[in-house]
Amino acid sequence: MAKEKVITSNDVHLYYGDFEALKGIDLDFNKNEITALIGPSGCGKSTYLRTLNRMNDLIPGVKITGDIRLRGQDIYASSQDVVQLRKQVGMVFQQPNPFPFSIYDNVVYGLRLAGVKDRAVLDEAVETSLKQAAIWDEVKDKLHESALSLSGGQQQRVVIGRVLAVQPEVILMDEPTSALDPISSTQIENMLLELRGQYTIILVTHNMHQASRISDKTAFFLQGRLIEFAETKTIFLDPKEQETSDYISGRFG
């Protein structure tokens, strides 16, 4: 049976001024799969990721053409509420970016914005989200301390908890572990393995081991083009394109 597609993108081109950073990307994402986006520096992975929740809208001089849909809805339609889109398609960045509030207030931030006031509902969301983000045991006794007092790896897991609390359909992750130490990175990878099958996750990574360990599918980008997209096992063990093979085997990039 065909899997349900959550995001579809067709013929996506993106220009920074005159520079064409994405040259016609066709890529779809199945519900509850983890897809890794890999490729050498500057190939357009982050640019493409940001088109999926319209983060590039904030950059002056950007022009985007093509078609990107979330459950069939054109996310670039003039009727699209961008704040709502970013709730449905949450984002985690390379540098942990907790707000300068308590851990609790970070996690409930989106729910409060949505008007949720019931303390029991907020408490429940904090516990559930922080458990999913694999940080509950470490912070449950200091929920009202500043999130900034945590280590980088703990901050990143609180940020992931904040994203999970609004129950997004899709989570975009732009090198979420590359600023962290190996132990923190492994904790986040293990957490992603737990979330696999429950969320649609799109992950930009430079770490081949991470891509092969946690993703279901892998997309290989090169110079603004999508070269190959397949099951992760196929990309790593039996790629069809020479460029993919060269990159995977470390011949460039």
Ligand SMILES: Nc1ncnc2c1ncn2[C@@H]1O[C@H](COP(=O)(O)OP(=O)(O)OP(=O)(O)O)[C@@H](O)[C@H]1O
């Ligand atoms: N705001 C911007 N203005 C102009 N050019 C940009 C901007 N952001 C990215 N670019 C250019 O677009 C191309 C793709 O960049 P992008 O950051 O998407 O690549 P990437 O594959 O994610 O790289 P990395 O792995 O180094 O993060 C690069 O040539 C980059 O210099």
